Amino acid sequence: MNGKEKRPVQKSRTKRGEGNPGSGPVGIIGGSGLYQMEGLTIEEERVVETPWGVSSDPYLIGKVGTLPVVFLSRHGKGHRYLPSEINYRANLAGLKSLGVSRVLSVSAVGSLKEEIAPGDMVLVDDFIDLTRQRPMSFYGNGAVGHTPYGRPVCSDLFEAFSGACEHLGLPTHRGGTYICMEGPAFSTRAESRLYRQWGADVIGMTNGTEARLAREIGLCYATLALATDYDCWHPDHDMVTVADVIRIMNQNVRRANTILLDALERIPSVRKCHCADAPKSALITDPARIPQKTREKLSFLGLEPNPS
Numbered sequence: 001m002n003g004k005e006k007r008p009v010q011k012s013r014t015k016r017g018e019g020n021p022g023s024g025p026v027g028i029i030g031g032s033g034l035y036q037m038e039g040l041t042i043e044e045e046r047v048v049e050t051p052w053g054v055s056s057d058p059y060l061i062g063k064v065g066t067l068p069v070v071f072l073s074r075h076g077k078g079h080r081y082l083p084s085e086i087n088y089r090a091n092l093a094g095l096k097s098l099g100v101s102r103v104l105s106v107s108a109v110g111s112l113k114e115e116i117a118p119g120d121m122v123l124v125d126d127f128i129d130l131t132r133q134r135p136m137s138f139y140g141n142g143a144v145g146h147t148p149y150g151r152p153v154c155s156d157l158f159e160a161f162s163g164a165c166e167h168l169g170l171p172t173h174r175g176g177t178y179i180c181m182e183g184p185a186f187s188t189r190a191e192s193r194l195y196r197q198w199g200a201d202v203i204g205m206t207n208g209t210e211a212r213l214a215r216e217i218g219l220c221y222a223t224l225a226l227a228t229d230y231d232c233w234h235p236d237h238d239m240v241t242v243a244d245v246i247r248i249m250n251q252n253v254r255r256a257n258t259i260l261l262d263a264l265e266r267i268p269s270v271r272k273c274h275c276a277d278a279p280k281s282a283l284i285t286d287p288a289r290i291p292q293k294t295r296e297k298l299s300f301l302g303l304e305p306n307p308s
């Protein structure tokens with residue numbers, strides 16, 4: 001194949017139960033404005049059937065340099081899913097079945113602080129979850145689990161993002177609390193002011209759900225939040241619009257992509273964090289009493305309980 005010919009992208013479908021859980025490719029979930037990744041050589045587009053259905057889009061499986069990467073567009077290409085409609089469980093279960101153990105997320109957020117200006121990066125280190133109409137757990141149906149979640153962001157991935165932003169000399173806020181609202185409408189001013197009183201830094205509609213589910217299944221997860229607007233608390237910007245968000249995102253999407261490429265290189269080859277341990281202590285149900293169907297679902301996630 002000469003350099004000018006485009007390698008054909010294979011299309012395939014994984015049936016339930018196939019896959020290769022464990023460490024492996026890095027997963028990247030792109031949010032509003034980031035529907036593909038520059039620098040990723042795509043070798044395959046794969047649809048994975050999980051017990052929770054299929055992901056927002058086919059997974060783009062390939063390499064960045066020599067590093068294996070799986071990219072997923074959170075809202076699907078063309079931005080087809082509302083934050084409440086995204087099948088977060090399928091998205092994450094599919095990534096895990098493809099051998100992903102680390103997930104880097106990129107998201108557009110509104111700023112709740114004067115010092116976080118549109119265009120700034122925020123490395124989120126905590127969440128407040130205000131969502132109310134989306135599945136929040138892989139547990140249930142006869143398997144009760146309570147996952148430790150006190151530190152929701154993976155320290156390895158946080159440092160990888162932080163190192164990349166520092167290296168690139170970008171305006172970055174190291175740490176910040178992300179309010180995850182249901183949407184899809186943006187907040188009212190009273191809500192926005194309340195979140196500021198709570199000490200939150202940024203607001204979005206997706207990452208709280210993703211982070212919690214990732215932790216349930218032992219995936220490392222961190223967010224690069226790109227401030228696209230001042231949320232409506234701001235006296236000069238009392239109306240957030242999609243046009244404003246997308247304009248700022250488009251101005252910064254190259255930057256976000258560059259940060260991702262740099263951060264990928266900084267992820268330690270051996271996990272030093274404790275994210276993978278979270279599921280080990282979660283289950284309270286007597287494994288012998290877990291129904292077979294539920295057991296199969298847990299098994300898809302690599303979490304099949306041992307009978308005591």
Ligand SMILES: CSC[C@H]1O[C@H](OP(=O)(O)O)[C@H](O)[C@@H]1O
Pocket residue numbers: 030031032074075083106107108109183204205206207242245246
């Ligand atoms: C397009 S404005 C609101 C939309 O943007 C954010 O999406 P994502 O987190 O996927 O970047 C926000 O959460 C809303 O879904």
Ligand SMILES: Nc1ncnc2[nH]cnc12
Pocket residue numbers: 108109110111186187203204205228229230231232240245
């Ligand atoms: N102000 C805002 N509120 C919620 N989600 C957002 N995504 C980007 N800006 C946002």
